[in-house]
Amino acid sequence: MTEKTRRTGRPPNAEAGEALKAAALRLIREQGYDGVSISAIATAAGVARQTLYNRWATKADLVLEAVFEETARYADRPAPDPQAPAADQLRVFLTGVFAHLGRDGDTLRALIAAAQQDASFGEAFRTRFVQPREEMVTEILSRARERGELPEGRSPRLMSEFIHGAFWYRLLNGQPVDDALAQEITDSVFA
Amino acid sequence: MTEKTRRTGRPPNAEAGEALKAAALRLIREQGYDGVSISAIATAAGVARQTLYNRWATKADLVLEAVFEETARYADRPAPDPQAPAADQLRVFLTGVFAHLGRDGDTLRALIAAAQQDASFGEAFRTRFVQPREEMVTEILSRARERGELPEGRSPRLMSEFIHGAFWYRLLNGQPVDDALAQEITDSVFA
DNA sequence: TTGATATATGGACTGCCGTCCACTAATTGC
DNA sequence: GCAATTAGTGGACGGCAGTCCATATATCAA
Known part of the structure; x- marks a missing residue:
């Protein structure tokens, strides 16, 4: 078309x-x-x-694209080893994401804010940025579930929402998003 | 002074x-x-x-105060019965908060966005709005811990962050924040 | 070559923001 | 009453956003 x-x-x-x-x-x-x-x-x-x-329609659209290409340039995502224990996969993934937030967390906060004020940018932001990251975690947890590493009664989808929610909440409220949080989250999900 | x-x-x-x-x-x-x-x-x-x-220094400060008084007028928080099972207390509390979000969720999203763009408003927003609500949940979970209703290895503080994070994440990403989520969260915390 | 099409530029325009100012209005202390 | 102090009003100002327009420029098709 x-x-x-x-x-x-x-x-x-x-x-x-x-x-x-x-x-x-x-x-x-x-x-x-x-x-x-x-x-x-x-x-x-x-x-x-x-x-x-x-x-670009807005500053946010320009910055989203720029950040997107920037992170791709630095090969930000070493795919987690699917053979490793799921808890390790999750912790490594979160550590990597949080390290990125240490550099560009302020910009990401601004983009989240922009997404609340501009419905059309919000759509693009979620599609290109939010959903892919949420699905990566859901996938790790789904594999863990299949291998019996995730405790019963925990939905990978809901756990993924909890995980992302936890660090969004920290990020948006000016609390530290660091390796300690990655460890806490991982312990809590697999405990 | x-x-x-x-x-x-x-x-x-x-x-x-x-x-x-x-x-x-x-x-x-x-x-x-x-x-x-x-x-x-x-x-x-x-x-x-x-x-x-x-x-008021900004529109956000004015609206925060207006919303604050509005919710107080409608007696928005029937204090949960401290004798009831903690799971019920949590579910009732979340149901009440989520019902409020159904009415004023868009305004709250705008205030969260404003808090990202204006450090001084962010401080006021967190102190007057975010922290009190987080502490209410932490308190419910702490009582549950004392009565042995909260599974071991779950910190009330971290669980409260997870809970708030989950519905912030839903709210900010345009996903439903409803009774079903309140039930899911409650089940997950106490499972 | 000429016409059609799409981008790039500089400028104009309106609306709002945040700030500032001169002036008026209301209250207290003397 | 009078001075000091604080609040309210209307208007001005510069800066930026977003939109629009005339004009120049670059490419393809006929």
């Missing part, structure tokens, strides 16, 4: 898009998400403000 | 404050939190914009 290649018209300038994403990440790390205006990003990238709007 | 009564000067017009809170709640229910500007609230209340700023 979708046209992969446009047949005509001036092609988008790829450099402009890359410059915008790079400028957004740089400025936000320097001045915080809310301290950076769309105008400032466009100016820093050396393009017109309208060019940014041509690509 | 704080002076309770001012000795001199024109006294604040109590009606203006009440009119602002009432107008804020009414407009937000009609048009959504982000659809209502500070100017619109002041206009609807029939006062100058500066009068609103004299009382």
Whole structure:
């Protein structure tokens, strides 16, 4: 259904898009998400403000894409060894996620806030960011269930919601999201 | 330390404050939190914009106070019977909280978002709203622990974080926060 | 070459925010 | 009554958001 290649018209300038994403990440790390205006990003990238709007509807959409590519570049997710004990898999996974939050937690908090204020961005954020991570945990727990490592009466889906809820709650309330929490969560789920 | 009564000067017009809170709640229910500007609230209340700023630093501070008084008016919290089984206490408490979210969940989501964007409001929101509710659950679970109703190896504090995290996560991701979730959570905590 | 199509730019415009100011109004202390 | 103090009003200001537009630019199709 979708046209992969446009047949005509001036092609988008790829450099402009890359410059915008790079400028957004740089400025936000320097001045915080809310301290950076769309105008400032466009100016820093050396393009017109309208060019940014041509690509993304909001600052949040731009930043989501930039963060997404950034994490992919650093190969953020070493897939957990499916043979290891499920508790270890979960702890390793959470440790990795929490380490990322230590670097970009403020940006993620800002994106969660943006998702509450803009329904269309919220949809994109959940689809591209939230659900995949929730499913990774659900999958670890489902394998654990099959191998009898997860105590009876615990639904992988509900446990995954609990786990994500716990660190969202900590993140959004300014509490530490660290290795100790990863250990506590893991102990609690498999106890 | 704080002076309770001012000795001199024109006294604040109590009606203006009440009119602002009432107008804020009414407009937000009609048009959504982000659809209502500070100017619109002041206009609807029939006062100058500066009068609103004299009382509250941000729209979020005004709405937090209005919601707070509103829930107090409707006597939102029938204290759970401390003699009942802890599982029942928890389920009743969660059912009550979730019913409130059905009415004002959108406003609460907006306040959580505002707390991420304004550190000073975040502090007030957590102190006045989040912590008291977290402590209520912690207390129910602590009593359950003393009476041997809470399985060993489960910290009331961590369980309370899990519980609140679970419904925050649902609320912030547009998933249902209903009686079924209250039942699931209760079963899971006491299973 | 010419026309159709799509992007890039700079500028304009409205609305709101947060702040500030001059002025008026209400209250207390002397 | 009068001065000091605080609250309320209306208006101004600069900054940013989001939208729109005229114009220039780049590419494809005929």
